[in-house]
Amino acid sequence: MIKHSDHFHGSDLETIEKIYKIKKEDIISFSANVNPLGISxxxxxxxxxxxxxxxxxxxxxxxxxxxxxxxxxxxxxxxxxxxxxxxxxxxxxxxxxxxxxxxxxxxxxxxxxxxxxxxxxxxxxxxxxxxxxxxxxxxxxxxxxxxxxxxxxxxxxxxxxxxxxxxxxxxxxxxxxxxxxxxxxxxxxxxxxxxxxxxxxxxxxxxxxxxxxxxxxxxxxxxxxxxxxxxxxxxxxxxxxxxxxxxxxxxxxxxxxxxxxxxxxxEDYIKETRSLIAKERDRVCERLSASHNLRYYTPTANFILIKILKDEVTSMDIFEAAIRKGYMIRDCSTFPFLNNKFIRFCFMTPERNDALLEVILEELK
The missing domain is CATH 3.40.640.10 (Type I PLP-dependent aspartate aminotransferase-like (Major domain))
Known part of the structure; x- marks a missing residue:
């Protein structure tokens, strides 16, 4: 477990690599909010x-x-x-x-x-x-x-x-x-x-x-x-x-x-990006709706904010469960007005989204 005072930006892959002994090339960042299609x-x-x-x-x-x-x-x-x-x-x-x-x-x-x-x-x-x-x-x-x-x-x-x-x-x-x-x-x-x-x-x-x-x-x-x-x-x-x-x-x-x-x-890249994000935004929200141990706030961008409702689970617990699988999310406890019950992650490809959701939903059973 890392110190609670340590939090990571989407670009802090070198720090993650050092602490968790995971090569940065193997980390899938759901924290950086970057287009999953890559460059044009x-x-x-x-x-x-x-x-x-x-x-x-x-x-x-x-x-x-x-x-x-x-x-x-x-x-x-x-x-x-x-x-x-x-x-x-x-x-x-x-x-x-x-x-x-x-x-x-x-x-x-x-x-x-x-x-x-x-x-x-x-x-x-x-x-x-x-x-x-x-x-x-x-x-x-x-x-x-x-x-x-x-x-x-x-x-x-x-x-x-x-x-x-x-x-x-x-x-x-x-x-x-x-x-x-x-x-x-x-x-x-x-x-x-x-x-x-x-x-x-x-x-x-x-x-x-x-x-x-x-x-x-x-x-x-x-x-x-x-x-x-x-x-x-x-x-x-x-x-x-x-x-x-x-x-x-x-x-x-x-x-x-x-x-x-x-x-x-x-224009093709722009259209494809918007289509992918729109579909995954709806699909991820639908999957999250099945859990009684979290609440999500209806997203308009390419990322979603979630509140953990399970008493014994914190944002750092979810962060650690995800990073040990190679998935980096955002622990939102350092944002003003939020606490250690909030996480954020961006929408990526369907396969990667499903892999992350499996980790999160397993922790919140």
């Missing part, structure tokens, strides 16, 4: 043919890549900014806005709080309530959006709850924030996995609101975290200009820029 087949076939691109500097404005992204998300090219992963853009945006007090909807990803604190700002959390299935209550949220809050941070769909805010509700939130002088940062890392992307994404709202910025990347949906390519969608020209001026030039290498264009145009 078109990218695999064609990127090597463009290797000579590294002999030249990339276009400083990444014009071709930005046009491709604009077509992919159905927005104007001037509203797109690219960076070295969404993490760089989140950091850059928060440095520029330098919020004194940020309200973060949680439980959620810890990096938001870290970035705000680096700028010496303070953070508060708006708590998504378990009894409300972790769905957002806008009336309750509005009460927390006081005049001293200058930034609202939303992950949509949210990690780890896999809940999502529909675009019509996001418009209401933006109206409230606009009246109070609050900027809204929306992380849409997982939006492409949802059944109806256009119902969830806030991208169209950037044409009407100047107090929103949307961040996305290719790490999860396109299974390419190593390429470090992210992008922002924003209709606030002044903000984008300042971000461009402060951003280091050529933060995206030539091959990553080319890879982005290939991936965003691989």
């Amino acid at each position: 087949p078109k990218l695999r076939l064609t990127l090597s043919e463009r290797i000579d691109a590294i002999m030249s500097y990339p276009d400083r404005d990444y014009t071709s890549l930005r046009k491709c992204i604009a077509e992919y998300v159905h927005t104007d090219v001037d509203s797109v900014l690219v960076g070295n992963g969404s993490t760089e853009l989140i950091s850059l945006f928060i440095q520029i806005k330098n919020p004194k007090k940020a309200l973060i909807i949680g439980p959620t990803y810890s990096e938001y709080e870290r970035e705000v604190s680096l700028g010496r700002g303070s953070t508060l959390y708006y708590r998504l309530e378990e009894e409300n299935d972790f769905a957002l209550n806008i009336t309750s949220l509005e009460k927390e959006l006081t005049q001293d809050v200058d930034l609202l941070v939303i992950c949509n769909p949210n990690n780890p709850t896999s809940t999502a805010i529909a675009r019509n509700d996001m418009r209401k939130i933006l109206d409230i924030c606009k009246q109070k002088g609050i900027f809204v940062m929306v992380d849409e890392t997982y939006v492409e996995f949802t059944e109806d992307v256009q119902k969830i994404t806030s991208a169209p709202l950037t044409s009407y609101y100047n107090n929103i910025i949307i961040l996305r990347g290719i790490s999860k949906f396109f299974a390419a975290p190593g390429l470090r390519l992210g992008y922002a969608i924003c209709g606030n020209a002044d903000l984008l200009k300042e971000m461009n001026q402060r951003k280091n030039p050529w933060t995206i290498n030539s091959l990553a820029a080319i890879a982005g264009e290939i991936m965003f145009k691989d």
Whole structure:
């Protein structure tokens, strides 16, 4: 048994290898939330043919890549900014806005709080309530959006709850924030996995609101975290200009820029991914419904949050049972407002999902 204070991110395979004596190559990570299909087949076939691109500097404005992204998300090219992963853009945006007090909807990803604190700002959390299935209550949220809050941070769909805010509700939130002088940062890392992307994404709202910025990347949906390519969608020209001026030039290498264009145009891969996740999301939920010793919260993304109802079993018990079979899940006890009764795992291929479910359901008999 490892120390209870030790918890693992989806990329911590070296640590897992050391503690459990399992080769990292043999670990199937249900914790990383990455597309189980792997990288785009078109990218695999064609990127090597463009290797000579590294002999030249990339276009400083990444014009071709930005046009491709604009077509992919159905927005104007001037509203797109690219960076070295969404993490760089989140950091850059928060440095520029330098919020004194940020309200973060949680439980959620810890990096938001870290970035705000680096700028010496303070953070508060708006708590998504378990009894409300972790769905957002806008009336309750509005009460927390006081005049001293200058930034609202939303992950949509949210990690780890896999809940999502529909675009019509996001418009209401933006109206409230606009009246109070609050900027809204929306992380849409997982939006492409949802059944109806256009119902969830806030991208169209950037044409009407100047107090929103949307961040996305290719790490999860396109299974390419190593390429470090992210992008922002924003209709606030002044903000984008300042971000461009402060951003280091050529933060995206030539091959990553080319890879982005290939991936965003691989419609067969995009369609196949969404189909697989939708089918497995429904099928896994159906299997979990048969157990009386757990509760799952209806997922909208490519992962699911589960609460363990069996008294003597903890999230670490499930984690250890799974990892000893070579399956890595997420013990959610370190997320704000969650405890050692919550786990999260992503949807993979049917065979792998079934193998993991056998382990979990056996522990919860």
